[in-house]
Amino acid sequence: MTYKLKLIIGSTRPQRKGPIVARWFLDILENHKHFEVEVLDLKEINLPLLDEPEHPRLQKYTHEHTKKWSKTINEADAYIVVTPEYNYGYPASLKNALDYLSVEWQEKPMAFVSYGGISAGTRAVQDLKLPVTTLGMMPLQQAVNIPFFTQFINEDGVFVGNETLEKSANGMLNKLKVWTKALKAMREETQ
Template sequence: MPKLHVILASTRPGRAGEPIADWFVERAIDHGAFEVELVDLAEVALPFMDEPNHPRLRRYTQEHTKAWSARVDRADAFVFVTPEYNYGLTAPLKNAIDFLHFEWQHKPVGFVSYGGVAAGTRAVQMLKQVVTTLKMVPLFEAVNIPFHTQFIDDEGAMEANDVMVKAAAAMLDELVLTEAMLAPRRAAIREAEAS
């Protein structure tokens, strides 16, 4: 079963991303096509880029980079759960992406975004430029949550509406198809790198 990493991009205390990510992880598990892992960037706790070599060389000197590399390498697909900060993506997510290079390549990526009226879509537009540069494949389907605080109850849990539930299912279906199409290419590249 392919591995899906759901990456929680916000690291702020009291972040709304936590219940949103938990909700999406439940949807992904219920979908049944992936082995799902939540990757919380607050727990990963990468410092700002501190490697002396370009990531494409894979000559990592820091243990946290080696651990991050192995974790990302294990994944077959990703979903980024991200807010929008000042019309853009979060610094911790950009930093986490920039630590690596080949580990991201030829893997599909979906987006669950949240915010005010724009629902985090401007952050996603910026992310699409970043991920395509790394040869990732961004999905067409996405989950966009406008005015997200209205969907978080008094206990701090996400209460999604039908639009969000259908969008999550559509994105997961697309993720399955895209991952299946890309898997042979990834296998061929790994084999070529090993020889």
């Protein structure tokens, strides 16, 4: 069985490195055939600051960008967020994308690929877990945390992970499969 996985690139700022980190991770995902992957780049999606008049839990969306975002997120079985750490937290663009919806996120697992300096983006991931659980998702304990990430970017601007990062990525993806399968079965049982 294949599961629909949305890989969300959280940073939208100029000179961001999220897309090259995501590209490296997509290469690893190719060995995990149980996931059908779609990349969601928040810079390209370009959601405005939350502009819906009704609370997201009501799903009374008035804007086309929200309806499209809702459909895209709703069809997923699992999510992976690629995020940097900004000032001990995650990007505002990612918080905005999460806040746009409510029901669509529920009872699905979310995993994290974080990058930064000495903390490897772990503070951003820890900060993300509160809204993720509030939205009804299951944040995975297993993660890919990339310290001093610029050391992995070669002269061609390509991210080249080492054996340790690849091992953590594969371990996280194996655990994500377990949670995705379990939560999908749970959602189907309650429908």
